[in-house]
Amino acid sequence: MPFWDSNLGCRRGGTPFSMAYTLGSGPDVGPALGPQHCVTKVELSVCGANLLDRDVASKSDPFCVLFHDVDGNWVELARTETAINNLNPVFGVKFQVDYHFEEVQKLKFAMFDEDKCSSQLYEHDFLGEFTCTLGVIVSNKKLHRPLILANGKPAGKGAITITAQELSDNRIITLTMCGRKLDKKDFFGKSDPYLEFHKQGDDGKWMMVHRTEVIKNTLDPVWKPFTVPLISLCNGDVDRNIKVLCYDYDNDGGHDFIGEFQTSVTKMSEAENGVEVEFECINPKKQKKKSYKNSGIIILKSCKITRDYSFLDYILGGCQLMFTVGIDFTASNGSPREPSSLHYINPMGSNEYLSAIWAVGQIIQDYDTDKMFPALGFGAQLPPDWKVSHEFAINFNPTNPFCSGVEGIVQAYSNCLPHIRFYGPTNFSPIINHVARFANQALQQDTAAQYFTLLIITDGVISDMDETRHAIVQAAKLPMSIIIIGVGNADFTAMEFLDGDSSALRSYTGEEAVRDIVQFVPFRDFRNAPKETLAKSVLAELPQQVTQYFKQRNLSPSNTMPE
Template identity: 50%
Template sequence: MVSLIIRKLRDADLTSKSDPVCVLYWKDIHKNSLHELARTEKIIDSLEPCWVQKFDVDYRFEERQVLQFHIFDWDNSKHETSTQDKLGWTECTLAEIMASGGEPLTRTLNDGKGGIIVVVGEEVVESKEVVTLSFAGSGLDKKDMFGKSDPYLVVSKSVGSNNQYTVVHRTEYIKKTLDPVWKPFVIRSSLLCGGDDQRPLKIECFDYDKDSEHDFIGECFTTLAKLKQGNVSSNHYDLINPKKKAKKSSYKNSGKLMVQLCTVHEEPTFLDHIRGGLQLHFTVAVDFTASNGHPAQPNSLHFWDPRVENQYATAIRSVGEIIQDYDSDKQFQALGFGGRVPPDFKVSHEFFLNGRVDSPYCAGVQGILEAYRHSLATVGLYGPTNFAPVIKHVANFARSLLDGKNYFVLLIITDGCITDLPATREALVMASALPMSVIIVGVGNEDFSAMEQLDGDDRRLSHNGQYAVRDIVQFVELQRHLPMMLSSPAMGRAQLARDVLAEVPSQVLAWMKANNHQPGTPKTDVTFQF
């Protein structure tokens, strides 16, 4: 796991500070090309961002793994890095990061006219231990001119021996109060402290400001071992602002931080559920709207070349080949939407790719691809782009199997902007209470910014005041993976599958926990006698 800290970043905004995002690239040293692996979240108005998002990178001793970290000032809603201001970059190998003896790797950013990047590598410790924490504040400093403060907390763990910390959690901010009570949050101990109860933790309190840099209130230090004592006097901390303390001998604190709750328990992992017999049911829904271009034309996204897979087939194969191993019968539903379907060629937003009217099932990934090719020859492209019918189709199956032994994954592949956004939002909010996840893969070069609204990573999805129970949507733009696929097809498909399926395990666990489902009993090993 790779964490980042930035110091003294260049300010690229005229009226405020930069809004930095870090993009991690893998460098193909044989072809001297870059391929995006992951991105952090955006930090508003900061020249020293500490991102909560970490990078999971597989370490291989036998391979020279060259990484590049590019920092951008993200000033618009577009997904492309080419539309953002560059703040600098650096290159190193994963071996350099991991062989630094536990100390952070520090580099000066190139082409950034200032800025230092601190890279921390840490082996992920597998642990089922989960920590639930809740904090309250009292008598915090007033930071807003016409109000009180809008406080939030940042929890960090120590890295190396040089008094440096990397962020592991950021709470919500609470408006206009000096005595906040933050919502409880849950975090795995492996992320919080690397499984080490004695590892130093830093808790900082800030006043949230929408249009400027957040104001520092104070900080305190502790360990998980101490937090486990719960709501006792020894877990009441002075929040200290070092600058204020240095200026005034009478300074006591900038408020108090109290531990309201700290419980530790073990939670089953995704693999525990898989070993216990959980079945993942895979459904594909393909966009048959006219904006894809006529399948007979080489510039069409649906053009079928026996030598080179189109983007739809690439997405189906990349995701399907991973998920098929978690479904015992390997019978998958394959749907289409936005096409004119024979024999009457009426527009349908929920038709079966195999051409049947009684069953949408196909045998394995190859069966899906054959059904997709069949529909290209028989279905007319039309429109509009409606997602709600296929989401409701899968939701009906999920609603009938709430036993904790079945989970449904819907892959929607589309080339453009959604036209039934309100209906789709409603369908997703309803589906969020069911055992299902929805993955949207965007193909082609369209602007997919509207799709980001459906992915609840930054903001919980809602419709008419009703909020999603949990985030079940993951959006991935295929265009970002094409350079790697051209350079190394197998590695490109693997990276696409990783990005597409990355959130499914946590989404499965969230549903299982919310509905009190424990893993089934694994089948006992069979001993063969010869």
């Protein structure tokens, strides 16, 4: 009997198990996870351990089914093969899902013991399940969790391990090349040489993937170093044939062929540590002449393969997104006891502040393993002496301002409302500088380990604009981003000025921000939109800001995969 069975076999009877699942279009053609704005594809590998034994004469024959949440219903995406007679399966079939940072993507992994010749899951014995978000999986890279039965109890000692890997080849190749004694093609001068790189397709045809610049009037050209994605140059296959053609440029477009050679990335990789690789540039038409040797030499002075790291590379490498919330408690919000107040918690238990906290927090919390988040307030008078503070812990514990998860932030926010007096002014710089002090400590990191995100929720115009601009310009040098959500109906023109999408932000000293780290959105634009739309908007730029910072600092992911 084969060890692996990729089909649902017809073998034994079993006890039907009813589950509220929706059958998708099958394991191979399931719907993509998330409709659009896909960052990348992620491959999920699954294995089980100590699964329940549902068979009498032998061990269970498990297979795993992946579901995703669509409007509150679990819809099947794909299935693994069946592992015959095995309580510790390592499944060969991988799950491929589209990854969207700015969405909560709920997944369910369910294990079944194959019992009948049927695609209906209730025909098979249920072995346990595990539910989480895709964000949790990629932030852990390798997740090991117990399986749970439908009644919420453990499935014996059964466990599942899920490993995530980004499905993209982010390697880039940088080549430095020159020529020596190329053929003279111009009547009144020498040659104007340039190179073209072509890769061979599976159909045997050649396709151009890169062209160098033209070097005027020389037979010994030195081209500028250039970088090409490895996937473009050779489809990521380092042994794939690459043809390099050398031409003499002519203004009339009738470029003269000088010669060519074939190579591969494997061969070119020999050019390292000062060792040069030389290629004879051959014109096949001239090879018939006995005296012909070559049409010059193309010299590869260096070949360097590196990785153009993506946001997911940094997350899979162990980077933690450190999340802090700053809440505006100024008097312009109105008394929280009055229904007209922006801080009034309605009978549904919500307001615009809480909606903003939930929208952003439920996404970012998956990328911080301890899920302990500082929550700060500003613009309020605090007991017992009723002094104004622009940087206070809303749990009233200045030495430990951390809240456990988004739920903890919401609880601390609700608890603090009756105990403070709303006052003013609306000063942002103290909270920005507070988070910047911690981000500044992360400058010592030699890998991409931490990145700080500050969410400020406010109802009005900034009072300390000069100080805030200066604080943001300084923070732009740090592993830090700022999200500002404006609640209420105030004029937020000044906030949009801080969001440097149209022009670079400057400090009052004239110093320009080295990068744009602020994203501002008014909550009112999303009042009638689906709740997830706000998160998509405010978090859209964060992955790019994270990768931009680490690349500027030349920092690699903490746990990089070998080349």
